Amino acid sequence: MNQLHHLIADKIRSAGGRITFAEYMAEALYHPMLGYYNRPEMTIGEQGDFFTSPMVHPVFGHCVGRQIYQLWLEMGSPSSFTLLEMGAGTGALARDLLQEWDRLQANEPAANSGPVALRYVIVEQSPVLRGRQRETASETGKGRIEWHATLQEVPGYGSLEGVILSNELFDALPYHRLVMDKGRLLERYVTLEEDGSFAEVTAPLSDERLPLLLDEQIREGLEEGDRLVLSPAAGKVIREMADALNKGYVLTIDYGNLSPDVHWQSARSGGIRCYYKQTLNHDPYTRVGEQDITADVDFSYLQREGGQVGLETVRFSTQSDFLENFGFLDKVTDLQRMAFRDLRADFELQKMLTLYLPQGLGDACKVLMQSKGA
Ligand SMILES: C[S@@+](CC[C@H](N)C(=O)[O-])C[C@H]1O[C@@H](n2cnc3c(N)ncnc32)[C@H](O)[C@@H]1O
Numbered sequence: 075m076n077q078l079h080h081l082i083a084d085k086i087r088s089a090g091g092r093i094t095f096a097e098y099m100a101e102a103l104y105h106p107m108l109g110y111y112n113r114p115e116m117t118i119g120e121q122g123d124f125f126t127s128p129m130v131h132p133v134f135g136h137c138v139g140r141q142i143y144q145l146w147l148e149m150g151s152p153s154s155f156t157l158l159e160m161g162a163g164t165g166a167l168a169r170d171l172l173q174e175w176d177r178l179q180a181n182e183p184a185a186n187s188g189p190v191a192l193r194y195v196i197v198e199q200s201p202v203l204r205g206r207q208r209e210t211a212s213e214t215g216k217g218r219i220e221w222h223a224t225l226q227e228v229p230g231y232g233s234l235e236g237v238i239l240s241n242e243l244f245d246a247l248p249y250h251r252l253v254m255d256k257g258r259l260l261e262r263y264v265t266l267e268e269d270g271s272f273a274e275v276t277a278p279l280s281d282e283r284l285p286l287l288l289d290e291q292i293r294e295g296l297e298e299g300d301r302l303v304l305s306p307a308a309g310k311v312i313r314e315m316a317d318a319l320n321k322g323y324v325l326t327i328d329y330g331n332l333s334p335d336v337h338w339q340s341a342r343s344g345g346i347r348c349y350y351k352q353t354l355n356h357d358p359y360t361r362v363g364e365q366d367i368t369a370d371v372d373f374s375y376l377q378r379e380g381g382q383v384g385l386e387t388v389r390f391s392t393q394s395d396f397l398e399n400f401g402f403l404d405k406v407t408d409l410q411r412m413a414f415r416d417l418r419a420d421f422e423l424q425k426m427l428t429l430y431l432p433q434g435l436g437d438a439c440k441v442l443m444q445s446k447g448a
Contacts, residue, residue: 075270078108078363083270092263094280095346096248096307098272099358099367103246104199108363111200111246118163123366124349126242127327127393127435128167131425135170137400138239138327142171143178145237145323149448151190156236158195158228158318160311161243165207165215168194172214193236194219195228225314233320241327244371247307250284251345254300259285259293262301264359272359281306287375292334302337303345303369309379316383321447324385327393329438330371337372345369373442385444393429394436402430 075083082101086093103110110116119129127134146155162168175192196219198204204221211219222228251262255276261284265275279285285293287304296302315324330336339345348355350365358367377387397403406426412419428434 076108076362076364078102078105079272080270081105081108082264082272082362083266086264086266092265092275092277095251095262095264095274095358096305098264100248102358102362102367103248105363110363110366112202113363114202116200116202117206119166123351125352126163127429127439128170128241129164130428130435131422132166132170132173133402133405133426134397134429135167136174136405137397137402138167138241138325139171139174140178140400141325141396142237142239143175143182145448146190149235149322152235153190154193154235155190156193156195156230156234156322158197158225158234158236158238160197160225160238160240160315161246162196162198162207163203163242165196165203165210167239167241168196168207168219169211169214172211172218176214191218196221197223197225197228199223225311225318228318231318234318235321236319237323237325238315238319239325239327243328244305244308244311244326244376245329245368246366247305247311249303249305249346249369250280252279252284252302252304254296254298256298259296259302272362287372288337289333289374289378292337295334296341300341301344303340304372305369308371309375312376312379312385313383316380316385316446319446322445323388323448324380324442324444324446326371326373326376326442326444327396327439328371328373329368330373330440332390333372333374336370336374340370371440373440376442377444380444384446386446388443388445390440390442392437393439393441394432396441397430397436402426406430 106112118126142157159168196207252259253262253276260276261279262274263277265273267273284304344356346358346369348358348365348367350361409419409423430436
């Protein structure tokens, strides 16, 4: 039992014996010093516990860069344009995306209005990761990225024009766990055993409004023992993103699916996944703060919440379809030609394909584009 385990145990005691799983997850991932994303050694990729698309291959950031560039063109090539990335991890996406933006600005005839200084804003809650991002993007991002810890702190919040982007942000927010028990939806809480280890207990919902986060089809189709995960925090973030924008797009890339499929998947699997040293497990109570905890995103919920605050769904697709639209397959074809002669090209090709193939991230990751006044 590490220090964070003891701190959470104290919190459980002072809360009268139990806390929601969402409260537990918030501490395990975001405790200011000991939480998974705030520890000095936190990293993503080979040295860390899991990979994300930007860490797999720079072509991901290049394709996202092309998408951002196209949105800028669609908005009439404004001379002032903000790209806000929320939850930027190591900063790899910012680095690769800016590289592509610069290339397009330099080469594309459509940029005839002259180069535009993209305002790149990163909203990152972790001071450790903000430092890592500064290092990673030190070349392409030098002097043109600004950092903030929360969305509301961003100068111009409410009047931004541009794109708000995130990759694997929503799957890392705190989730409540619900279970269908004798015909009623109840909640799973975290409590303590006598020896101080964590255990789960089922009790009435911490908030009667939680089932309203589900669409009706799910609420009516639940069977005894089905388990669900829900994140009101995700609804709050999408609302804040909408509020931050005056005009533009919200581009969300993440693991998950539309409802009801996303909930049927988690009803069977329990919904929560943990990663430690690139290995999947389903025990969020070991190595507290030293392993990642994540859940699939309900994209229908993001669309419903967004719809209430002026975000209109433009497109929802798999990551494979998204990448195909932005020149991914041309790059694959080039590498395939070289791979006959060059082993390094073959290795690179294999990595790139992880982003695209259904057994990799291609189907599991989805891309949702919503627009506001654009
Ligand atoms: C799973 S990581 C993804 C990192 C990166 N986007 C990538 O794809 O490699 C989640 C990121 O979101 C950040 N994060 C989580 N909640 C946040 C919040 N409310 N505001 C800003 N950043 C947040 C974490 O600190 C971390 O950088």
